[in-house]
Amino acid sequence: ILKDGILSVPPVTPPEESIDIANFDFDKDNSTVSITVVGASGDLAKRRSFLHFSHFTMKVASLRFHFTIFGYARSKMSDAELRNMVSKTLTCRIDQRENCGEKMDQFLERCFFHPGQYDSQENFLELGQKAQRTRGWKSCKPSFYLSIPPNIFIDAVKCASSSASSANGWTRVIVEKPFGRDSESSAALTRSLKQYLDEDQIFRIDHYLGKELVENLSVLRFSNLIFEPLWSRQYIKNVQFIFAEDFGTEGRGGYFDNYGIIRDIMQNHLLQILALFAMETPVSLDAEDIRNEKVKVLRSMRPLRLDDVVTGQYKSHTRGGVKYPAYTDDKTVPNDSLTPTFAAAALFIDNARWDGVPFLMKAGKALHDRRAEIRVQFRHVPGNLYNKNIGTDLDLATNELVIRVQPDEAIYLKINNKVPGLGMRLDRSNLNLLYAARYSKEIPDAYERLLLDAIEGERRLFIRSDELDAAWSLFTPVLKELEEKKIVPEYYPYGSRGPVGSHYLAARYKVRWG
Numbered sequence: 001i002l003k004d005g006i007l008s009v010p011p012v013t014p015p016e017e018s019i020d021i022a023n024f025d026f027d028k029d030n031s032t033v034s035i036t037v038v039g040a041s042g043d044l045a046k047r048r049s050f051l052h053f054s055h056f057t058m059k060v061a062s063l064r065f066h067f068t069i070f071g072y073a074r075s076k077m078s079d080a081e082l083r084n085m086v087s088k089t090l091t092c093r094i095d096q097r098e099n100c101g102e103k104m105d106q107f108l109e110r111c112f113f114h115p116g117q118y119d120s121q122e123n124f125l126e127l128g129q130k131a132q133r134t135r136g137w138k139s140c141k142p143s144f145y146l147s148i149p150p151n152i153f154i155d156a157v158k159c160a161s162s163s164a165s166s167a168n169g170w171t172r173v174i175v176e177k178p179f180g181r182d183s184e185s186s187a188a189l190t191r192s193l194k195q196y197l198d199e200d201q202i203f204r205i206d207h208y209l210g211k212e213l214v215e216n217l218s219v220l221r222f223s224n225l226i227f228e229p230l231w232s233r234q235y236i237k238n239v240q241f242i243f244a245e246d247f248g249t250e251g252r253g254g255y256f257d258n259y260g261i262i263r264d265i266m267q268n269h270l271l272q273i274l275a276l277f278a279m280e281t282p283v284s285l286d287a288e289d290i291r292n293e294k295v296k297v298l299r300s301m302r303p304l305r306l307d308d309v310v311t312g313q314y315k316s317h318t319r320g321g322v323k324y325p326a327y328t329d330d331k332t333v334p335n336d337s338l339t340p341t342f343a344a345a346a347l348f349i350d351n352a353r354w355d356g357v358p359f360l361m362k363a364g365k366a367l368h369d370r371r372a373e374i375r376v377q378f379r380h381v382p383g384n385l386y387n388k389n390i391g392t393d394l395d396l397a398t399n400e401l402v403i404r405v406q407p408d409e410a411i412y413l414k415i416n417n418k419v420p421g422l423g424m425r426l427d428r429s430n431l432n433l434l435y436a437a438r439y440s441k442e443i444p445d446a447y448e449r450l451l452l453d454a455i456e457g458e459r460r461l462f463i464r465s466d467e468l469d470a471a472w473s474l475f476t477p478v479l480k481e482l483e484e485k486k487i488v489p490e491y492y493p494y495g496s497r498g499p500v501g502s503h504y505l506a507a508r509y510k511v512r513w514g
């Protein structure tokens, strides 16, 4: 139904999940799964990790599998203290009609704590034995989720892998970014991890790959005839990848100041989306085929040049009587920090499909809105009849496809349309697929998908080491230059649209940000 320029489709009952949860067999050989959050006393664990596991357990694993979550850290904690800590972060993401409280209690009953040193094989061995004893299991498949500072990764992996492999030879290690700070540190980390693990035991999480609309990118491209033929320099003028948050570092300055927005968002989340957007058709949906194509396109890209980057940092701003802090007001950030909280960049892919097309990225904290989007701006219609005959604004003639990753997930296409009436007036309307209107079921959290994949051993949505190398080689030179030359970021008020420099950068490539 097309109403007010909006194409709306009545909600349908979605098909069942493609993964058959009912027959999802964690227990083929009468063994069971335990995930250990290594560094359970830390900030990330407290704020996010257990929450992700609870969503995964309550929604996906549905509490019917043999499954436990262990917290591991040097700090001493009882099971009850861990549960108390975890319970403070839990939120309901299961069907609103179900009794969340009961599910949360069942989840908490599966949480246990084991104290230990990160470099003690003995302590990890005890942890493994406890995991089996706890539920009276014959054997237990251990996964470790590293929620510790990177400088102690290797000690923990060494002990975890040897204690686990001595138990049953099935170990998976889930690692969160940052995977290093640059090409050298990332390669060193990979080399060290591979002393104790095979590549296929390492699950490097980029949680943007688990987001529904990012997963849908390949479906959109490769299963609809109308998009793929247009997906090239012939029809596409530019592509924009936009990440904006309307809050600052919020107490995470200590972590953030060591990385900055380019490492925090661009080198991973936005670049991963770009690779999926621009890659050639993979041979199959097999993880290796997809990741081969991603590596190929990343390796066809030019390393980012300093001239093609604008950086910014938010400063304090008072609005409506409320004073919003500057980045450097965070107690854990040095007063003279030059770390960018905003960056815009122009990247290019030197291959036959994309030669000359600017791929623009923009990422920032403390901006005026929160969104993550892909915007595809198409070329003008050659010799457009309507421009010539009724002098329509050129912009009106340009189609734009927007994939809104969050919030309010949507895919919409801006088209030119005749305003109904006797005259000939055009306006720009949207063909709009708003997920909330079309699909009644709640969209899974990125981690629900990723954790399920990690347990199942599905690697499609995890970063392979050669992908990581290719990604770092695009950003490492410019990051070094920014730091060596101590480039001062452009200051922008908290809650604004970011530095004007990003508009000059876009204008250089005849682009207007969407």
Ligand code: NDP
Binding pocket: 039, 040, 041, 042, 043, 044, 045, 073, 074, 075, 118, 146, 147, 148, 149, 150, 152, 176, 177, 178, 252, 255
């Ligand atoms: P924390 O600094 O809070 O450390 C986690 C735990 O590790 C601590 O509670 C402590 O546990 C132990 N630990 C900390 N420092 C040391 C040390 N020098 N030697 C031995 N043990 C230590 O880290 P976060 O929770 O903030 O982050 C964990 C990981 O996630 C890091 O790799 C970080 O880069 C990454 N990350 C964090 C984000 C965040 O928002 N915090 C966001 C994205 C990634 P105990 O003393 O009890 O053993």
Ligand code: BG6
Binding pocket: 207, 245, 264, 372
């Ligand atoms: C993390 C970054 O990877 O992603 C954070 O470290 C950022 O700085 C977060 O806030 C954004 O994730 P999401 O899913 O909330 O968009």
